[in-house]
Amino acid sequence: MTSSYSGPQVRRATILDVAAAAGVSRQTVTRAMNDMPGISASTRERVQQLAAELGYSPSRFAKGLVQGARTSLGLAIPDLTNPYFPAFASSVVEEATQRGWNVVVDDFGHGSGSGLDAVARLGPQVDALVGYLGASSSEAQSMMGRRPVVVLDYPSGQSAGLISFDYAYAAQLALERLKSARCRRIAYLDADLEGPATTRGLAVAAAAAGAGIQLTVGQSADSAHAAREAVRSLLADEGGIDGLLVFNDLMAAGALKALRDAGRRVPEDCAVIGMDGIPLGELVTPELTTLSLDLRAVGRAAVDLVDNLMSGRIQAGSRDSELVLKHQLVLRQSA
Amino acid sequence: MTSSYSGPQVRRATILDVAAAAGVSRQTVTRAMNDMPGISASTRERVQQLAAELGYSPSRFAKGLVQGARTSLGLAIPDLTNPYFPAFASSVVEEATQRGWNVVVDDFGHGSGSGLDAVARLGPQVDALVGYLGASSSEAQSMMGRRPVVVLDYPSGQSAGLISFDYAYAAQLALERLKSARCRRIAYLDADLEGPATTRGLAVAAAAAGAGIQLTVGQSADSAHAAREAVRSLLADEGGIDGLLVFNDLMAAGALKALRDAGRRVPEDCAVIGMDGIPLGELVTPELTTLSLDLRAVGRAAVDLVDNLMSGRIQAGSRDSELVLKHQLVLRQSA
DNA sequence: TGGAAATACGTGAACGTTCACGTGCTGCAT
DNA sequence: ATGCAGCACGTGAACGTTCACGTATTTCCA
Numbered sequence: 001m002t003s004s005y006s007g008p009q010v011r012r013a014t015i016l017d018v019a020a021a022a023g024v025s026r027q028t029v030t031r032a033m034n035d036m037p038g039i040s041a042s043t044r045e046r047v048q049q050l051a052a053e054l055g056y057s058p059s060r061f062a063k064g065l066v067q068g069a070r071t072s073l074g075l076a077i078p079d080l081t082n083p084y085f086p087a088f089a090s091s092v093v094e095e096a097t098q099r100g101w102n103v104v105v106d107d108f109g110h111g112s113g114s115g116l117d118a119v120a121r122l123g124p125q126v127d128a129l130v131g132y133l134g135a136s137s138s139e140a141q142s143m144m145g146r147r148p149v150v151v152l153d154y155p156s157g158q159s160a161g162l163i164s165f166d167y168a169y170a171a172q173l174a175l176e177r178l179k180s181a182r183c184r185r186i187a188y189l190d191a192d193l194e195g196p197a198t199t200r201g202l203a204v205a206a207a208a209a210g211a212g213i214q215l216t217v218g219q220s221a222d223s224a225h226a227a228r229e230a231v232r233s234l235l236a237d238e239g240g241i242d243g244l245l246v247f248n249d250l251m252a253a254g255a256l257k258a259l260r261d262a263g264r265r266v267p268e269d270c271a272v273i274g275m276d277g278i279p280l281g282e283l284v285t286p287e288l289t290t291l292s293l294d295l296r297a298v299g300r301a302a303v304d305l306v307d308n309l310m311s312g313r314i315q316a317g318s319r320d321s322e323l324v325l326k327h328q329l330v331l332r333q334s335a
Numbered sequence: 336m337t338s339s340y341s342g343p344q345v346r347r348a349t350i351l352d353v354a355a356a357a358g359v360s361r362q363t364v365t366r367a368m369n370d371m372p373g374i375s376a377s378t379r380e381r382v383q384q385l386a387a388e389l390g391y392s393p394s395r396f397a398k399g400l401v402q403g404a405r406t407s408l409g410l411a412i413p414d415l416t417n418p419y420f421p422a423f424a425s426s427v428v429e430e431a432t433q434r435g436w437n438v439v440v441d442d443f444g445h446g447s448g449s450g451l452d453a454v455a456r457l458g459p460q461v462d463a464l465v466g467y468l469g470a471s472s473s474e475a476q477s478m479m480g481r482r483p484v485v486v487l488d489y490p491s492g493q494s495a496g497l498i499s500f501d502y503a504y505a506a507q508l509a510l511e512r513l514k515s516a517r518c519r520r521i522a523y524l525d526a527d528l529e530g531p532a533t534t535r536g537l538a539v540a541a542a543a544a545g546a547g548i549q550l551t552v553g554q555s556a557d558s559a560h561a562a563r564e565a566v567r568s569l570l571a572d573e574g575g576i577d578g579l580l581v582f583n584d585l586m587a588a589g590a591l592k593a594l595r596d597a598g599r600r601v602p603e604d605c606a607v608i609g610m611d612g613i614p615l616g617e618l619v620t621p622e623l624t625t626l627s628l629d630l631r632a633v634g635r636a637a638v639d640l641v642d643n644l645m646s647g648r649i650q651a652g653s654r655d656s657e658l659v660l661k662h663q664l665v666l667r668q669s670a
Numbered sequence: 671t672g673g674a675a676a677t678a679c680g681t682g683a684a685c686g687t688t689c690a691c692g693t694g695c696t697g698c699a700t
Numbered sequence: 701a702t703g704c705a706g707c708a709c710g711t712g713a714a715c716g717t718t719c720a721c722g723t724a725t726t727t728c729c730a
Contacts, residue, residue, distance in 0.1 A: 014685095014686060014687090015686065015687065016686080024709075024710085025709065025710045025711075026686090026687080026688090026710085026711090027688085027689095027709075027710065027711080028708085028709060028710080030687075030688065030689095031708095031709085034688090037707095038707075038708065038709075039707095039708065039709075040707085040708065040709095043708080043709085052477075052480065055480050055481030056480065057458075057459075057479075057480045057481070057482060058459070058686080058687070059400065059404075059685085059686050059687070060396075060399075060459055060460055061395075061396045061397075061398075061399035061400040061404065061685080061686075061687085062396075062400055062685075062686030062687035062688085062715090063396075063459070063686080063687055063688080064395075064396035064399075064687090064715095065394065065396040065397055065400055065685090065686080065687070065688095065714095065715045065716065065717085066686085066687050066688045066689080066714075066715050067687080067688065067689095067715090068715085069394075069396065070460075072439075072460075079425070080421045080422075080424055080425035080428065081421060081422060081425050081614070083418060083421070083615075085421070086415045086416060086418070086420070086421040087415075087416060089415055089421075089440075090414070090415035090416050090442050090444075090445075093415065093440055093441065093442045094442060094445045097441065097442075097456065102439050102441070102456065102457070102460055103439065103440055103441075104407075104437050104438065104439050104440075105424075105428055105438055105439075105440050106428065106432065106437070106438075107425050107428045107429060107432075109425075110425075110429045121432065121437065122437070123392075124392075124393070124395055124398070125395055125405075125407075125437055142387075144392075145386075145387065145390050145391065145392045146390025146392070147392060224614075224617070224618055253618045254618075257618070260620070279416070279559070280418075280615065280618065282559070283559055283588045283589075283592070283615065283618070283619055284618055284619060284620065285595070285619065285620035349715095349716060349717090350716065350717065351716080359679075359680085360679070360680045360681075361680085361681090361716090361717080361718090362679075362680065362681080362718080362719095363678085363679060363680080365717075365718065365719095366678095366679090369718090373677075373678065373679075374677095374678065374679080375677085375678065375679090378678080378679085393716080393717070394715085394716050394717070396715080396716075396717085397685090397715075397716030397717035397718085398716080398717055398718080399685095399717090400684095400685045400686065400687090400715090400716080400717070400718095401684075401685050401716085401717050401718045401719075402685090402717080402718065402719095403685085
C-alpha cells in the first residue's frame with residue numbers, strides 16, 4: 001500500500017499567526033491588510049510581507065460574520081450547455097457584479113437532479129435565489145424561508161417573485177407571420193419539459209384555435225439532435241407541412257437540419273420560426289426567424305426584482321413581484 | 336417627496352430569537368434545525384415551525400466559521416456569451432458539485448475588466464480559483480496566496496497550476512488535412528486576444544513554415560460577426576485563398592457566412608477548419624470540420640488539478656501541476 | 671426501592687475577524 | 701514645566717454558530 005499522504009491539511013494561518021510572527025497585535029495586522037490608517041509604512045510593509053510568506057488569507061467567514069454579509073446570489077440553471085442559458089446567466093452575473101454581489105451557480109441538468117436539488121445545495125450558501133426551476137416555485141420559496149426567490153418562466157406565481165412570458169402574444173405573432181407567408185399546414189414542435197413546455201404548447205394551441213388553424217403537434221427533448229429526429233419522423237407522418245413553429249431556437253436549428261435532410265427548402269417549402277432569439281439563430285443557414293427575447297433584459301429584470309424584494313420595496317407575492325415580458329418577432333430568412 | 340421606505344433591513348432573525356420564541360436554548364434549536372438526535376419529536380416540530388415563521392435561516396458565516404469551510408471554487412470566465420465557455424463551465428460546475436463544492440462565477444468580459452479584476456472580486460470569497468485568465472498567472476497566484484490556482488490556455492506555467500493545449504500538434508493536424516484536400520493558398524484567422532491568440536498564431540505559423548506552406552494571416556475580435564467582416568476583407572485582398580484555418584469555431588461560423596456572402600462554396604472553393612469543437616459546429620451549414628477538444632474533459636482536469644493541489648498531492652509549480660491536452664481532428668463537411 | 675441508563679435539554683468555549691475604544695509616546699506651543 | 705494634539709499601536713467585546721460537555725428528569729429492571 002503506497003502512502004496515502006493526505007497533504008497539508010495543516011490549519012490555515014490566522015491573523016494571530018501573522019501578528020505573532022510580526023510581533024504586533026491582531027488589530028495592527030488588520031490595519032496592514034486592509035490598508036487602514038493609523039499604522040506606520042514600515043510596519044505595514046513588514047506585516048504584509050510576513051502574511052504573504054505564511055500564506056495568510058483572511059477567513060471570509062469571520063469577516064462576513066463581523067461585517068455583515070456581502071450579498072451572494074444563487075443561480076439555478078437547468079443546463080448551461082443549452083445556449084439559451086449562458087446568455088441569461090451572463091447578464092445575471094454582470095448585473096450582480098455591478099451591485100457588488102457574487103453569484104453561486106448550480107447546473108442541475110447533469111445527473112438526475114431536479115431544480116429542487118439545486119435549491120437545496122444553494123440554499124445554505126446564498127441570500128437570494130434566481131432560477132429556471134421546472135419545479136414548484138412555492139417549494140423553492142419555502143426552502144429559502146424569507147429570502148428572496150425569483151423564478152423564471154413558470155406558469156403562475158405563488159409566494160415567490162416571478163418573471164414569465166406572454167406566450168399567448170408570442171404565439172399570435174408567430175401564427176400571423178406563418179399565415180401571411182401562406183402556410184396552410186402548420187406544426188408546432190414542443191419540448192418534453194414540465195412547466196414551460198406545456199405553457200407554451202397550450203398558448204400555441206389556443207392561438208391556433210382562435211385563428212382557425214389546424215395544428216399538428218410534435219414533441220422532442222430540448223436539444224438540436226432530438227429535434228432533428230422528431231422533425232424527421234414528423235415529416236414522414238405528415239408530409240404536407242409547410243410551416244413550423246418550434247419551442248426554441250436550439251431545437252429549431254435541429255429542425256432546419258431535418259428539413260434539409262428531407263430535401264425541403266426553407267422557407268419556400270416550409271417556413272420555420274424559432275423562439276427566444278439566441279445568437280445561434282444568426283449563424284445557421286438559413287438564418288432563423290424567431291420570437292426574440294432580450295435575454296440580457298431578462299437577466300436584468302431578475303436581478304432587479306431580487307434587489308427590490310431584498311430591500312423590501314416590493315413585497316413577495318404581491319402584484320409587483322410578477323413581471324410579464326413579451327417576445328418580439330425578428331424576421332430573418334427562415335420565415 | 337414620496338416615502339423613501341428602505342424596507343425591512345431589520346436584522347435577520349438569529350438562533351437566539353428562535354430559541355427565545357420557543358422557550359428553549361440555542362442548542363435545542365440547532366438540534367431541531369439539523370435533524371440531530373437528543374430532542375423530542377414535538378419540540379423539534381415546534382421549533383421548526385417557529386423558525387419558519389420568524390424567517391430564520393442560519394448564518395452561513397457563523398456556520399462556516401465554526402465548522403470549517405465547505406470548499407468554494409472561483410471560476411473566472413472571459414465571456415459566458417462565447418459558446419466555448421459554457422461547455423467548459425458546465426463541466427466545472429458538475430465536477431465541483433460532485434465533490435460537494437460550490438462554484439462562484441465571474442464573467443469579466445463585460446465592462447472593461449481584465450481577468451485580474453475577476454480574481455480581485457473572487458479572491459476573498461473562494462478557496463481556490465480556476466480561470467481562463469488572459470493576464471499573467473503568477474499575478475493571479477500572488478493575489479490568491481497559498482490557495483490553489485489553475486490557469487487554462489496560458490503559454491507557460493509559473494507558480495500556478497496550468498492546463499494548456501498542444502497547439503503545435505493541432506496546427507500540424509489541420510495543415511495536413513488542408514494539404515491533403517489540395518489547398519494551395521492557406522490563411523489563418525487569428526483572434527486579437529492577448530495570451531492564447533499569439534500562442535496559437537505562433538504555432539500555426541511555425542507548422543506552416545515547417546511544412547513549406549506560405550501562410551496568410553488575418554485577425555479579428557473573438558466573435559462570429561467580427562470574423563465575418565475580417566474574412567470578407569481578407570477575400571477582397573487575397574482572392575485566391577482555398578483553405579482557411581480559424582482561431583475557434585465561433586469565428587469559423589462567421590467565416591462560413593463570409594464565404595457564402597462572397598459566393599464561395601465550402602469546401603469546394605475553400606476548405607474551412609475551426610478549433611475547439613463546440614456543439615455549434617454541427618449546426619452550421621456546411622457542418623464544421625474542427626480541431627475538437629473534449630471540453631468536459633478539460634473541466635474535469637481543471638477541477639482534478641485543484642483538488643490535487645488543495646490536498647497537497649501535487650505541489651504548485653511542480654511538473655505535475657502542468658497538463659497538456661491535445662486536440663483531435665473531427666472531419667465534417669467543411670474540409 | 672435502589673440505581674444505572676436513557677432521554678431531553680442547557681451552558682461555557684471556541685471559530686477568526688473587525689469595531690470601538692484605550693494607552694503610551696513624541697513633539698510643540700505656551 | 702504644562703498641556704494638548706497626533707501618531708502608533710493594543711485590548712475587550714461582539715458577530716452567530718456548533719462542539720463538548722454537564723445536568724435534571726424519567727424509565728426500567730433487579
